[in-house]
Amino acid sequence: MKGGTSKSTYLRVSFFSLTKLKFRTPQVCGLVRRHAYSLLHVHPYANAFNFNDSxxxxxxxxxxxxPPMSAGVWEAKYEVDSLAAFLRLSRSYYQHTHDLACFQYPDSPSLPPSASSPPSSSPSSSLWLGAVRLVLDTLQAQQAGTLEHLPSVPPSFPPSLPPSFPYTFQRETRVASETQWGAAGEGGASRRCALVRSAFRPSDDATLLPFHLPGNAMLSVELKEVGKMLEEGGEEGWGEGGGEVGRRCLAMGEEIGRAVEEEGVVWVKRREGGRGGKEEAEGGGCGMEGMESVYAYEVRGQGEGGREGGR
Structure with missing residues (x-):
């Protein structure tokens, strides 16, 4: 199944293309496996993949x-909601079918499996479970603050070694939103605050601030849903390691959810005739009269939460 206007499969678009279909169809299982294969064996940060790598x-x-692109990648714009879309596709299919066999295809770097491929005799080595592990590792890497990637803290000037950013992106273009900024294309500086960085938005435009709040909110929900799904299947269904992956999903989902509330809620001036925000400030001083709290679209992770800031 292709998503978008190109001859490629976009993780997010291919999932949302299914909203008019029934999740019980075999093609959905094939897409779950295709997503897992693409992330695990082609590129963990890519947003779109070619049908093959030839x-x-x-x-x-x-x-x-x-990391460098292989021939199997159509585009490697890292968008945190693309990883969330893989999780949402997986748990949506399972919730509609409880088809464990779909998730038990053995891990192999060979051609991606179809929906009719047999399950694994060893669920712990399943392609899907390996992909979820890699997604968790990728998200953890993107929770790190900018200074954590420098060779020395405090940094030396000039630096003795180049930064070791886990993901960078640069494109030669006349459109600023088509590339990321920074000396290496790493994007804006951030501190560790439990939110997950995203280089691009769902629109494929570059983020201006490193933490995309809607993507993090979606990620929090889907991590917790996948964690519950793994708990429900148990070690018998998911194999050795399934419980550990489930606990990681639940813990990270809760952590990101708290960070969305702590870092993403900002105070802005209440608009005349507006619908109101999350909360409204009344009297009491501190210069907050006439203000309302809303969720920011993007934040720096520099403590914007609880005051005017963000975007």
Whole structure:
């Protein structure tokens, strides 16, 4: 199944294309496996993949990306909601079917499996479970603050070694929103606050501030749903390691959810005739009269929560 206008599969678009279909169809299981294979064996940060890895001319292979792109990648714009879409697709299919066999295909770097491929005799080595582990590792890497990637803290000037950012993106373009800024394309500086960085928005435009709040909110929900799904299946259904992955999902989902509330709620001037925000400030001084709290779209993770700031 293709998503978007190109000859490629977008993680997010291919999932939302299913909203008019029934999740019980075999093709949905095939898409779950395809997403898992693409993330685990092609590129954990890519947002769109080619059907196969035989032609480097398909896609944006002139982009300067770290980790490097392979021929199986159409575009490697890291969007946190793309990873959330994989989780949502997985749990939506399971909630509609309780089809454990779909998730038990053995891990293999060979061609991606179809919906009719047999399940694994060892669920702990399943392709899907490996992909979820990698998603968790990727998200954890993107929770780190900018200073954590520098070779020395406090940083030396000039630096003795180049920064070790887990993901960078640069594109030669005349449109600023098509690339990321920074010396290496790492984007804006941030501190560790439990939110997960995102280089691009769902619109494929570059983020201006490193933490995209709607994507983090979606991620929090889907991590907790996948965690519950793994708990329900138990070690017998998911194999050895399934319980540990489930606990990681639940813990990270809760952590990100708290950070959305702590870092993402900001105070802005209440608009005349507006619908109102999350809360409204009444009397009591502190200069907060006439203000209301709303969720920001993006934040720096520098303590904007609880005051005027964000975007």
């Amino acid at each position: 032609n480097l001319s398909h896609g944006h292979h002139d982009d300067q990306v770290h």
